[in-house]
Amino acid sequence: MTTTDHPAPADERDLTCTVNGAPVQLRVPVRRLLSDVLRDDLDLTALQVGCEDGVCGACTVLLDGEAVRACTMLAVQADGHDVVTLEGLRDDPFASEVKRAFSQAHALQCGFCTSGMITTLLACHNAGCDSPDEALHELSGNLCRCTGYLNIRRAVRGLWQEGEDPR
Amino acid sequence: MSLLDSTHTEQTSARVPGGIGEPVARREDLRLVEGQSAYLGDLRFPGLAEAVFVRSPHAHARITAISADRARALPGVLAVVTGAELAEWVSPWRIAPDIAGLHPMSAPPLATGTVRFHGDPVAIVVARDRYLAEDAAELVEVTYEPLPAALDLSESLAGTAPLVDETLPSNVLCDQSHVNGNPAEVLATAAHVLRISFSQQRQAHAPLEPRGCVAVWDRAGRRLTVHTGTQVPAPYRTAIAGRLGVPEHQVRVVCPDVGGSFGQKLVAYREDAAVAALARRLGHPVRWREDRRENLVSALHAREDEVDLEVAFTAEGVVRAVRARLRSDFGAYAYFPGNYMLQVIGMMIPGPYRFQDFEYDLKVLLSNKCPAGPYRAPMAMCTWVTEGMMDAVARAVGKDPVEVRRLNLLEESELPYQSAAGQVYTDITPTRTFERGIEAFGYERERAEQARERAEGRLVGIGVASVIEPTTYGSAFYKLAGIPGSGHEAALVRIAPTGVVSVSTGLMGTGQGYETMLAQVVADGLGVPPETVDVLLGDTDVPPYGMGSRGSRGATAGGGVALLAARDLRDKILRIAAHRLDTEPAELSVADGRIVRAGEPAGLTVRDIAAIAYLDPVSLPPGVEPGLEVLRAFDPPPMTFSNSVHLCRAEVLPDTGTVRISRYVVAEDAGQLINPMLAEGQLHGALALGIAGTLQEHVVYSPAGLNLTDSFRDYPFLALDEMVERLELVHCGTPNQRIPGGMKGMSEGGVMGGIAALTLAVQDALGVPVDRLPLTGERICLLLDRTNNPDR
Numbered sequence: 021m022t023t024t025d026h027p028a029p030a031d032e033r034d035l036t037c038t039v040n041g042a043p044v045q046l047r048v049p050v051r052r053l054l055s056d057v058l059r060d061d062l063d064l065t066a067l068q069v070g071c072e073d074g075v076c077g078a079c080t081v082l083l084d085g086e087a088v089r090a091c092t093m094l095a096v097q098a099d100g101h102d103v104v105t106l107e108g109l110r111d112d113p114f115a116s117e118v119k120r121a122f123s124q125a126h127a128l129q130c131g132f133c134t135s136g137m138i139t140t141l142l143a144c145h146n147a148g149c150d151s152p153d154e155a156l157h158e159l160s161g162n163l164c165r166c167t168g169y170l171n172i173r174r175a176v177r178g179l180w181q182e183g184e185d186p187r
Numbered sequence: 188m189s190l191l192d193s194t195h196t197e198q199t200s201a202r203v204p205g206g207i208g209e210p211v212a213r214r215e216d217l218r219l220v221e222g223q224s225a226y227l228g229d230l231r232f233p234g235l236a237e238a239v240f241v242r243s244p245h246a247h248a249r250i251t252a253i254s255a256d257r258a259r260a261l262p263g264v265l266a267v268v269t270g271a272e273l274a275e276w277v278s279p280w281r282i283a284p285d286i287a288g289l290h291p292m293s294a295p296p297l298a299t300g301t302v303r304f305h306g307d308p309v310a311i312v313v314a315r316d317r318y319l320a321e322d323a324a325e326l327v328e329v330t331y332e333p334l335p336a337a338l339d340l341s342e343s344l345a346g347t348a349p350l351v352d353e354t355l356p357s358n359v360l361c362d363q364s365h366v367n368g369n370p371a372e373v374l375a376t377a378a379h380v381l382r383i384s385f386s387q388q389r390q391a392h393a394p395l396e397p398r399g400c401v402a403v404w405d406r407a408g409r410r411l412t413v414h415t416g417t418q419v420p421a422p423y424r425t426a427i428a429g430r431l432g433v434p435e436h437q438v439r440v441v442c443p444d445v446g447g448s449f450g451q452k453l454v455a456y457r458e459d460a461a462v463a464a465l466a467r468r469l470g471h472p473v474r475w476r477e478d479r480r481e482n483l484v485s486a487l488h489a490r491e492d493e494v495d496l497e498v499a500f501t502a503e504g505v506v507r508a509v510r511a512r513l514r515s516d517f518g519a520y521a522y523f524p525g526n527y528m529l530q531v532i533g534m535m536i537p538g539p540y541r542f543q544d545f546e547y548d549l550k551v552l553l554s555n556k557c558p559a560g561p562y563r564a565p566m567a568m569c570t571w572v573t574e575g576m577m578d579a580v581a582r583a584v585g586k587d588p589v590e591v592r593r594l595n596l597l598e599e600s601e602l603p604y605q606s607a608a609g610q611v612y613t614d615i616t617p618t619r620t621f622e623r624g625i626e627a628f629g630y631e632r633e634r635a636e637q638a639r640e641r642a643e644g645r646l647v648g649i650g651v652a653s654v655i656e657p658t659t660y661g662s663a664f665y666k667l668a669g670i671p672g673s674g675h676e677a678a679l680v681r682i683a684p685t686g687v688v689s690v691s692t693g694l695m696g697t698g699q700g701y702e703t704m705l706a707q708v709v710a711d712g713l714g715v716p717p718e719t720v721d722v723l724l725g726d727t728d729v730p731p732y733g734m735g736s737r738g739s740r741g742a743t744a745g746g747g748v749a750l751l752a753a754r755d756l757r758d759k760i761l762r763i764a765a766h767r768l769d770t771e772p773a774e775l776s777v778a779d780g781r782i783v784r785a786g787e788p789a790g791l792t793v794r795d796i797a798a799i800a801y802l803d804p805v806s807l808p809p810g811v812e813p814g815l816e817v818l819r820a821f822d823p824p825p826m827t828f829s830n831s832v833h834l835c836r837a838e839v840l841p842d843t844g845t846v847r848i849s850r851y852v853v854a855e856d857a858g859q860l861i862n863p864m865l866a867e868g869q870l871h872g873a874l875a876l877g878i879a880g881t882l883q884e885h886v887v888y889s890p891a892g893l894n895l896t897d898s899f900r901d902y903p904f905l906a907l908d909e910m911v912e913r914l915e916l917v918h919c920g921t922p923n924q925r926i927p928g929g930m931k932g933m934s935e936g937g938v939m940g941g942i943a944a945l946t947l948a949v950q951d952a953l954g955v956p957v958d959r960l961p962l963t964g965e966r967i968c969l970l971l972d973r974t975n976n977p978d979r
Contacts, residue, residue, distance in 0.1 A: 030318075051318065065229035066222020068446065070395040071479045075899035078395060106222040119220035123212050126868045130698030131219030132226065132395040132446030160908040163899070165395050165447050166698045168875030169910040171868060 037098045039064070040108030048095045055079045055090035058105060066106035066135040070163070077162035080136035080143075081105050087143035087158075106135045114145050117179060125175035129166030137162050137172065141179070152180035204779075205718070206711030207750075207928060210864035213703040214722075215696075224444040227399045227416055232472040235401070236265055238462050239320040240475075241310040241327045242485060243302035246336035246555040246892025247349065250300060250329060253310065258326040263315040265469055267327060268461070270297035270309060276464045277430050280457060282521040286669035288363040290355050294520040296430070296457055296464075302331070303351060303519035304555050305893045306485030311461045313473055336555035336892040340493070340514055343552045351519055351553035360517055361525035361551035365533060367607045368544035370499075373508035377499030383579050385572050386959045387942075389491035389516065389886040391902060392562050394697070396446020397482035400459050401474040402466035411438045413463055416445030417452050419735025421693050422672075424727045426455040431463055442725030448697035449563040449876070451487050453737060454522050483902055484894045488886055489562030491516035492532060494572045499544075504584040504591040508544035509576070509607070511536055517551045518558035524670050525551040528559070531566035531657065537606040538573040539617035539653045539830060540595040545607030555892050561737070563876055564935035566657065570943040574652040578947055579956070588651055588947075589630060596621060596653070612655070614923045614931070615830045616856045621653055624832035624854030627917050633836060633850070646839040647849075648952030652943035654831045658739035658932025663825035675822040676744035677731035680709055680752040682760075682815035684801035686780070686794030688713065689721040690753070693733015694745040696724065699934070700865045701741055707861055708746045708928065712753025713760075714777030715793055731818055739932035740823070742861050747927040748821035754927075756817040760796045766808035767791060767799070827923065829931035831855035833940030837948040844967030846882055846949055853940065854917040858931030867916060869934045874914065877941020879905035881949075885961050 027033070029051035036045050039062060048057055058064045058081065067090055070078035074092035081090045082104040109115035118138050121127070128134045137159065144158045155176050164172065205211050218224050255267040273296045283291030298307045310327050314320035335349045342348035343358035351358050374380055400415035411433060417423040420440045428435040445452065458475060466473040477486070492515045499508040515529045526549065533547040581591040596618050597604055603613040633649060640647045661674040678692040690709045694701050702722040710717035723729045736745070761772040764782045768775070768789055776783045782791040797815055799806050804813035836850040853870065860866045883903040887895045896902040922929030942960070950957040953967070955974050 049318070056317075059228065063231075065226075066224075068226065068396065069228070070397075070446075071899040073479060073898050073900060076395060076904070110221075122220055123216035126213070126864045128216060128219055129700070129868060129872065130395065130445060130447040131215070131224055134219055135222050138220070156907060160906050163395065163904050163906060165393060165449070165904070166872045167868060168871030168873075169905075169907040170871045170914055172907065173910075 033096050035095055035099050037101050037103055039103045040105060050094060050096050052095050053091060054093040054095045054098055057095040058090060064105045064107050068132050068135060070132065075163070076133070077140060078133050078136040080139045080162065082139055082143055085143065085146050087140045106138060109142065112142065115142055118142065121175040121179050125171045125178065127167060127171040127175040133162060133164045141176065152177045155180055203711045203714060205716065206707050207859065207861050209707065210862055211703065211707065211717070213700045214706065215700060215702050226396055226444045226446050227401065227414060228476055230401060230414060230443055232401060232403065234471055236313050236315055236469065236471045236473050237317040237320045238465065238473050238475040239312045239317070239324045240308040240458060240481070241312065241324050241329065242481070243298065243305060243307040243309055245302060245331055245333050246305050246338065247334040248302050248331035249334060250298065250302065250309065251332050252330040254328040255310065257328070258312060258323040261319065261323045261326060263319040264312065264323045265315065265471065266313045266465060267323065268311050268465065270295055270299035273297050273311070273461055273464060274299055276468065277460045278432065280430065280522065282524055284524050284669055284671050286524060286526060289361045289525050292352060292360065292521040294457060296460055304557050306481065306557060307519065308458060308485070311465060313465050313469065338554055338556065338888060338892050340516055340552055343554065344550065351555060358553045359550055360521065360553050361549070363526055363530065364546065364548040365608065366546040367609065370508040370510050370544040370546045373544045374497055374499045374510060377507060379500050379502065379583060381498050381579050381583055383496045383498070383576060384958045385494045385568065385575060387490050387492050387568050388960050389488050390562065390880055390884045391483055391488055391886050392449040392451035392486065393483065393902065393904060394447030394449055394451055397477035397479060398452060398456065398486055399474070399476040400462055401472060402463040403472040404467040404470060406470060409437055411463060411467060412441060413438065413459070414441050414443060415459065416442055416448070416697065418448055418695055418697060418737055419453060420695050420725050420727050421732045422735060423455050427460060427463055430455065430460040431467070440727045442695050445697040450561040450565070450737070452697065453560065479899060480897045483897045485557055487522065487560035488518060488557045489559055489565065490568065490880065491559065492529065492568050494532070494568065496572060496576060498576050498580065500580045502584060503594060504580050504586050505594050506540060506542045506580060509536065509542060511547040513547055513549040515551045516554050516556065516559065518554055518556045520558045522558050522560050526668065527670060528561055528565040530668060532569045534608045534610060535566050535569040535655060535657060536573055537608050538570065539597050539655050540573070541597055542595070543607045556888060557894070563873065564938035567877070567938045567942055570652055570654050570939040571946055574943045574947060578950070589625060592621070592651065592653065610826055612828055613925065614921060615655065615828050616919060616921055617653060617830055620830055620854050620856045620919045621832045623917050623919050624834055624852060627854060627915060628834040628852040646841060646952040648837055648948040648950065650835040650837070650944040650946065650948030650951060652833045652940045652947060654833065654936045654940040656739070656829045656831070656933065656936035656939060657826050658829060658935070659743040659823045659827035660738045660740065661823040661825045667825065673734055674744070675734060675820050676740065676748045677733040677818065677820040678749040678752040679731050679816065679818045680749065680756050682756065682793065682797045684797055686792070686797045687721065688715055688719055689723055690749050691723040691730035692745045692749055693730055694724055694736045694741055696736065699741055699869065700862070701745065704742060704746060704861050704865060705749050708749045709753040712750045713757050715780045719780065739934040742930045743827055743926045743932045744821065744823050746861055746930055747823065748819055750927045751821055752817045752819040755819060756815060759811065759815065760793060762808055762811060763796050763799055764789070764791050824925045827926060827932055829855065829857040829933050829936060831936050831940055833944035835944035835948040837945060837952060839949060839952045839967060841971055844964035844971065846962060846967070848911045848945065851911045851913070852915045854919055855933065855936065856919040856921055857933035858920055858923040859929035860918070860920060861930060863918070866933060870916065870937045871914065873935060873937025874941045875905050875910055877938040878911065878945060880938070881942050881945045881960055882962050
């Protein structure tokens with residue numbers, strides 16, 4: 021291993037990717053987190069940073085359709101990939117259903133975790149998840165301090181079991 | 188999920204669609220689900236600089252030298268300021284209320300001379316970019332001479348621990364007592380006396396959004412604007428202006444959306460004052476966004492309390508006297524008067540029970556740990572203590588726990604009742620709600636089922652906990668407790684010339700849904716559609732001076748005063764309308780924004796009245812002033828109470844010590860609910876904190892005083908799959924006669940009942956006394972060992 025293989029933290033690299041369907045080309049320090057690039061460089065502030073440790077899930081975004089934690093990824097790792105944030109899901113029919121279900125079930129209070137919850141559920145839906153239990157299992161990696169999760173469960177059960185009383 | 192108890196639910200006289208009592212969806216959700224919220228980190232400021240704090244790596248140490256030269260030399264660094272330098276610009280945080288038994292205390296803006304806990308801020312670094320600021324913070328060289336740390340309550344009580352604050356005679360910050368009747372004599376002569384201990388672990392508020400602020404100094408206007416998510420905008424402004432020595436009119440506090448608080452965003456922190464001072468000094472907007480590690484190590488902690496109790500009782504199980512000894516670990520500095528939290532535990536130990544001979548003494552102790560502060564239901568432990576006592580008495584007299592509670596429980600016919608701690612209970616339903624809960628749970632059937640399961644060798648237990656939840660805390664409470672401050676709230680309700688309605692109060696929401704709730708209240712009071720009511724909170728330039736959000740006072744103090752103002756404004760509208768229509772105001776009402784006479788539209792709208800009030804004042808009735816604005820203030824009673832009973836069935840899995848909650852029922856009397864959906868959401872959230880506080884959450888310090896739980900990997904936050912599967916809720920709302928609208932407040936009882944009912948269910952399952960929380964798998968395995976080997 022030589023030091024030339026490993027750039028210094030403040031060294032910059034080119035980042036070429038798509039974000040919410042649009043091409044993005046940026047020069048970023050290699051140590052800069054994806055969450056910071058999305059929030060502070062691209063003004064995509066729907067994702068939130070709650071733990072900077074990959075635990076809470078508030079920063080969840082879609083990378084090539086899969087849910088990832090933007091706070092534990094370097095921005096340069098997104099090079100060549102497709103990134104989607106909540107802002108990119110304005111016209112997504114399932115995302116709209118999730119938003120409506122969350123509001124109707126009172127599944128959010130402070131709302132800080134909500135963006136990550138929606139993107140996680142969207143990834144789950146896109147992956148063909150067909151049971152509420154599986155969706156809830158996936159969502160168990162997204163933390164919420166306010167709601168006690170009961171109404172989140174109600175919203176998710178409603179989404180995956182249309183027509184049934186989620187209670 | 189909720190069974191509305193129609194016999195006990197107050198109906199407002201004339202239901203306003205979307206008004207009080209309606210489970211309408213929240214207006215806040217529109218922006219929050221779209222990601223269009225504006226939390227602190229989402230705000231944009233030209234020329235923004237970022238602040239980072241250098242913090243102590245020791246629990247207790249003397250600072251012998253600080254060198255910031257290398258940090259200052261880093262390109263992009265705007266300033267590095269140490270505690271000694273900052274002390275020239277910012278005055279200390281001083282807590283010195285005139286309270287007998289409480290020592291005054293000061294905290295320097297940043298540590299100077301000594302650091303008192305792991306995480307104590309030592310210096311502030313400001314740079315053009317957060318990454319640079321972090322780099323620079325690492326280059327600040329601080330030389331420490333470590334000192335022995337005070338970490339053990341018993342050593343501090345014995346006077347053998349190192350002194351935390353060298354200006355005080357000991358680590359006992361506060362020493363108070365209360366006595367009612369003659370408990371000493373009853374305890375000395377009673378045939379039956381038990382001694383019971385309760386110990387609760389240190390916990391962290393851990394809102395998902397950590398603390399932070401952006402301070403902007405406008406040189407031209409000589410005005411400081413602090414953007415921060417505080418629960419109490421007006422008191423925060425007073426505090427920050429005082430700390431900086433800036434006249435209060437030169438300070439504005441603006442609250443963005445707030446990502447949770449639970450009591451943590453209740454003061455202007457030392458860090459906030461430092462950031463504001465630097466913004467003023469540098470002429471740059473400065474932002475501090477705390478990271479999770481800082482939040483868990485240095486924001487506020489809570490709940491590290493112990494209670495030792497003696498109880499005298501009759502052979503039948505009637506409690507005759509109680510003596511309680513309360514101890515609390517308060518940490519290294521006082522952000523609040525030392526008695527603030529522990530006193531309420533003492534005050535609420537009598538709970539819903541009849542005994543009168545009672546005394547408590549409390550000692551609040553300093554330690555070399557993070558400072559303590561109120562965390563949603565700071566008094567939560569009282570319910571475990573009282574209900575644990577009832578279970579112990581039941582065991583001692585060989586009776587069922589519910590039977591013993593019935594012997595001691597207050598009846599509604601005994602109200603108003605002055606408790607052994609001097610609290611006057613009115614408008615509560617301790618027996619009625621208890622019996623509704625017992626019935627909904629099917630208590631006898633559950634006990635029979637439990638006996639069958641236990642015969643199969645399963646460790647199943649049932650916990651019952653009655654909660655008296657103190658809320659709202661009026662000015663008389665603060666005065667009696669010796670704590671400076673007020674319990675009032677103020678509201679300004681306005682109708683503009685075009686008929687647009689707005690309400691503003693001193694409340695600031697951190698997730699509760701106040702914008703929705705206040706619109707419902709004002710719509711109800713005025714007789715207009717709620718969607719036409721703007722709610723303006725969290726900008727000190729707008730609302731009147733109110734005391735903000737704390738102690739479950741949003742609906743009672745905030746909703747109550749908004750209702751008073753709205754009703755007054757409706758009365759003015761009706762006077763103007765009556766003059767116009769040549770009738771009496773009593774003949775008219777307002778519905779859906781229209782003036783109504785004898786159930787029929789009278790041909791005038793609120794908008795028409797607004798046009799007269801502002802644009803045609805000569806047409807107003809004699810003595811009526813132009814405009815449609817009402818400002819009201821409301822000081823609630825010393826204390827407001829709601830009550831509930833929690834019933835929990837839990838099973839312990841012996842191999843892992845895992846606790847599985849198999850049934851959870853709450854019957855609650857929280858008075859008139861403004862929005863039942865939001866109230867249920869508050870109960871869910873409170874219950875989750877109660878469960879997590881019982882089973883897992885624990886701030887752990889090493890023997891050297893270092894915080895070992897400084898990330899969400901180590902601080903076990905409750906996850907979705909760890910929450911009880913289902914909550915069965917029975918509303919038993921009897922209106923509160925002393926709050927406009929009949930509300931009672933209810934956001935903390937779920938924590939109180941949750942800790943108590945779950946702990947007692949686990950204790951019942953294990954068959955040994957549980958005297959210490961949290962009930963982690965490891966701890967339960969130790970207790971099981973004790974169950975199986977009683978001689979060990």
